[in-house]
Amino acid sequence: MEVIAGGLAAAGACLFTNPMEVVKNRLQLQGELKTTGHYPRHYRGPLHGLFIIMKTDGFRALQSGLLPATCYNLVMNGLRLGSYSEMERRGFLKNKNGETSSVRVLACSAVSGLFGGIVSSPLFLVKTQLQTSSSAQISVGFQHNHINMFTAFNNIYTSSGFCGLWQGATASLPRIGISSAALIFSYTFTMDKLTEFGWFEKGSWKNNLAGAFISGFVVSVVINPFDVMSTRLYNQPRNNRLYNGYLDCVRQILKTEGPGAFNKGLAAQYMRIGPHSFLSLVFWHHLRTRLT
Secondary structure, eight states: OHHHHHHHHHHHHHHHHHHHHHHHHHHHHTTTTOOTTSSOOSOOSHHHHHHHHHHHHOGGGGGTTHHHHHHHHHHHHHHHHHHHHHHHHTTTTBOTTSOBOHHHHHHHHHHHHHHHHHHHHHHHHHHHHHHTOOOGGGOOSOOOOOSSHHHHHHHHHHHHTGGGGGTTHHHHHHHHHHHHHHHHHHHHHHHHHHHHTTSSOTTOHHHHHHHHHHHHHHHHHHHHHHHHHHHHHHHSOSSSOSOSSHHHHHHHHHHHTOGGGGGTTHHHHHHHHHHHHHHHHHHHHHHHHHHO
């Protein structure tokens, strides 16, 4: 029930935030391995990106990759939140004095995130490649031109085999581990402190709202550099690859685009992950109350 509650909560949030995920990915790929001023800027920000995509490719393009994105959130967050709740139930978050340990919360959050991320990586791969596909006029990054989720899986499997479905998986591990730790730690820490200070009652909607709002802000800031590298490694062509691994990706971005490239799409990141974290955690809070 914990797995189902966590998965449904994240999948439900995805329905509202997927358009901003599409824009965020394209902003992160814009100007890939090119110096500033030597590439066209199709997207000048989150809202401009939404407008350009809708104007050029139509309203439906804003929901590119929605099916794999929903499936990814269902699987990854179901396993992440579900396994974290199970560790919480078994007392892994408490120290020998029965108090919640910050170190244990961080460790359990990271482990639960890594578990969910590894299993769901093929869905993230397909999601990214579908979300970055567009008309030639506004294209950024490599264009895979998959028709839908099922043809994408078939194309990747045919050209790269079973292991090819996990392209970029190692790059996602730091991203997922850190984001999971930041998300769940900041969420639980905020609610515990608000209860401790007597501001809100434990389990109240106000307590839940504050925890979700703050955790969304924290995650968006922490995760963006790792997310830029993830997007690029997942989206690079299967043949003639641009990067020879995670460290090579970091090196090439620094060399050609500079440190500022790791902040590409940051505004869109917050506009996506803030509402997504808020909605998924609020949905999770109420679903787990009713299902467990």
